[in-house]
Structures are given as structure tokens and as C-alpha cells.
Amino acid sequence: xxxxxxxxxxxxxxxxxxPEWIALTTANVYFDHPTSLPLEHSLIVDFLDESAGASARxxxxxSPQSARALVEAIETALARGxxxxxxxxx
Amino acid sequence: MYEGQIAETATxxxxxxxxxxxxxxxxxxxxxxxxxxxxxxxxxxxxxSKEVTRKLAHHGYAAVCPHLFSRHGPGRPDDVAAAARAAGxxxxxxxxxxxxxxxxxxxxxxxxxxKVGIIGFCSGGRQVYLAACSVPGIDAAVDCWGGRVVAPPExxxxxxxxxxxxLTADLACxxxxxxxxxxxxxxxxxxxxxxxxxxxxxxxxxxxxxxxxGHGFFATxxxxxxxxxxxxxxxxxxxxxxxxxxxxxxx
Numbered sequence: 001x002x003x004x005x006x007x008x009x010x011x012x013x014x015x016x017x018x019p020e021w022i023a024l025t026t027a028n029v030y031f032d033h034p035t036s037l038p039l040e041h042s043l044i045v046d047f048l049d050e051s052a053g054a055s056a057r058x059x060x061x062x063s064p065q066s067a068r069a070l071v072e073a074i075e076t077a078l079a080r081g082x083x084x085x086x087x088x089x090x
Numbered sequence: 091m092y093e094g095q096i097a098e099t100a101t102x103x104x105x106x107x108x109x110x111x112x113x114x115x116x117x118x119x120x121x122x123x124x125x126x127x128x129x130x131x132x133x134x135x136x137x138x139s140k141e142v143t144r145k146l147a148h149h150g151y152a153a154v155c156p157h158l159f160s161r162h163g164p165g166r167p168d169d170v171a172a173a174a175r176a177a178g179x180x181x182x183x184x185x186x187x188x189x190x191x192x193x194x195x196x197x198x199x200x201x202x203x204x205k206v207g208i209i210g211f212c213s214g215g216r217q218v219y220l221a222a223c224s225v226p227g228i229d230a231a232v233d234c235w236g237g238r239v240v241a242p243p244e245x246x247x248x249x250x251x252x253x254x255x256x257l258t259a260d261l262a263c264x265x266x267x268x269x270x271x272x273x274x275x276x277x278x279x280x281x282x283x284x285x286x287x288x289x290x291x292x293x294x295x296x297x298x299x300x301x302x303x304g305h306g307f308f309a310t311x312x313x314x315x316x317x318x319x320x321x322x323x324x325x326x327x328x329x330x331x332x333x334x335x336x337x338x339x340x341x
Contacts, residue, residue: 003238003245004179028176033212033306035133035168040305040314046172054165054173 006030015047015058022056023049034061043067092117095147102156102195105187112156113140115147122203124335125196127189128155129210129217134171138311149328150338152199156192158185181249182220189221205229205335212237212306216254222265223257230334232266232327235305237275240283258287264294266330268323270303298326
């Protein structure tokens with residue numbers, strides 16, 4: 001894509017980096033050339049702790065098909081979990 | 091071919107005199123050699139960009155690849171590239187200052203012939219076009235599939251305020267363009283638009299377009315790599331530099 005179009009959201013979570021878990025404050029979501037995945041384009045999510053520098057990043061590169069399947073799986077898991085544990089908000 | 095070479099990380103004084111890291115490679119023992127500034131693509135100052143720098147040294151050029159995202163570090167180049175991207179990319183004015191610094195670095199070296207070219211890929215191709223129209227002292231420019239050279243007003247930003255295409259009248263050196271006909275950015279229609287403007291303005295240029303190739307087809311570590319087209323394209327690049335930079339002395 002070679003553009004800078006990014007969906008940016010604030011998040012509350014932790015991610016497993018290397019070698020330790022890190023706090024996550026931001027997720028940047030975009031569609032562009034991946035660094036590692038051998039595809040020309042991919043859906044990329046950078047989970048970040050922006051206060052801790054560029055290396056505080058948990059990066060995920062997914063094929064478009066896998067990204068859509070992940071969205072569906074997240075929605076399904078959330079719906080099931082919230083039904084079983086009402087009041088679990090955050 | 092120059093089998094012996096030295097490659098190392100160097101410091102270039104970039105925009106505003108900022109010290110930025112750069113990857114430099116040159117043939118061992120050769121003097122009176124032209125220089126080439128290598129502008130990396132959006133994935134950053136990566137292994138392939140450094141391979142390109144060494145390839146140019148293999149062919150007798152002193153090449154330097156400034157890390158255009160270095161102000162977003164420290165960190166691994168891929169993490170730093172992600173940070174630069176999230177910031178909306180690096181400002182064009184800053185990149186042009188970094189290019190000017192890389193040119194100064196090359197000309198200051200005792201082995202320099204004084205001639206300096208530039209080459210860039212993807213976003214670096216766009217930056218080559220901008221530099222060739224706005225930075226003094228470039229003797230030959232190679233734009234490899236630079237995207238957004240032709241850019242609608244809504245795609246411009248504070249960091250990238252002008253479409254390089256709009257500066258074409260100021261192009262001050264010969265320009266070589268390498269494009270894949272299956273690329274979407276730039277697509278063949280945009281390449282036609284750029285070529286028509288270069289022709290209209292009487293600029294010295296040559297464009298080579300490859301069937302069966304898309305975006306980034308020189309990149310050996312990516313799925314769009316097309317060995318046959320890339321091999322031919324590199325031949326065009328080296329021939330262009332030999333003509334306009336004088337070429338290196340015989341090895």
C-alpha cells in the first residue's frame with residue numbers, strides 16, 4: 001500500500017514479548033507490506049506500550065483471510081464469554 | 091566486479107546536522123569512484139536494503155544507505171519502521187535534508203570521484219523523485235516503483251505536503267524509472283502520466299516497464315521477487331549509472 005493510513009485505538013491489556021510480558025496501551029491496525037510474513041500485503045496489528053520506546057511492540061502479521069477469521073473468532077469468543085460471565089466489562 | 095569490499099555502519103550528518111546512522115559499503119582499494127545514496131523502502135532499513143548497498147559496492151560504487159527512520163529509535167529497524175509509520179511517516183523536508191547530508195558524506199570521502207547518484211525503492215522511489223527535483227548535487231536518479239509520485243490532494247499531509255509530480259519542472263538530473271506493469275501503486279496509468287510530463291518538459295529520462303512484475307520485484311526476500319525482470323532491471327540501473335556517473339575505474 002505504501003500509505004500511512006492506520007486505525008489507532010487505545011487498549012488495556014498485556015502482550016507476551018520477548019522475553020517478558022509488557023503492558024499494552026495502544027493498538028495500530030493497518031494493511032501494508034509485512035516485514036516477516038511472506039505475502040505482498042497483510043493485515044498488521046502493532047500492540048504497543050508507547051511510553052517504553054519503539055521496541056515495546058508485539059507485532060502480528062496476518063493474511064487477509066486469517067484476519068477476517070480472527071475477527072469472527074474474537075466476536076464469537078466475546079459473545080460466549082460475556083453470556084457466561086455477565087458483568088465482565090473492562 | 092569488485093570482490094573485496096568494506097561494509098560498515100557509519101554516521102551521516104543529516105537534516106539540521108542531526109547525526110543519523112547509515113550503512114556504507116565500498117570497494118576495497120579503489121579510488122576515484124562515484125557514490126550512490128540508497129533510500130530504503132517503507133519496511134525500513136532492513137537486510138535487503140543493506141544487500142542493495144553491498145551490491146552497488148560490488149559494482150564499483152561507494153554506496154551509503156541512511157536510516158531515514160533513525161529518529162524514531164533506538165530499536166530494531168523493523169520496530170523503528172513501525173514507529174515511523176505510526177507517526178505518519180517521516181517528513182519530506184527532513185528526508186531531503188538527510189539526502190543532502192548523505193551526498194555531502196559521499197563527496198567528502200578521499201576515494202570519491204565527485205559524481206553522486208541516488209536510488210530508492212517504494213517510498214524511497216518517491217523520495218528519489220522529490221530529491222531529484224529539489225536537492226542540489228545529484229548527477230543521476232533512479233526511481234524504482236515509487237508510489238504516490240502522482241498524488242491526489244486528499245492524500246497529502248503536513249509531513250508529505252506536495253506531490254512529487256508537481257515538481258517535475260524542477261527535475262535537475264537524468265532520471266531512470268523502473269516499474270512493474272502489475273503494480274497498483276504506481277499503476278501503469280500513473281507511470282504514463284509521469285512519463286508524459288517528463289516528455290512534455292523535455293527532461294532526460296528513461297522508463298523501463300516489466301510485464302509479469304508487480305511492486306518491489308527486485309526484493310529477493312519478498313514474494314513479488316521476479317528474478318528475470320530484476321536481473322534485467324539491475325542491468326539497466328548499472329548501465330545508467332555508468333553513463334551519467336562516469337562508472338567506476340576498471341577493477
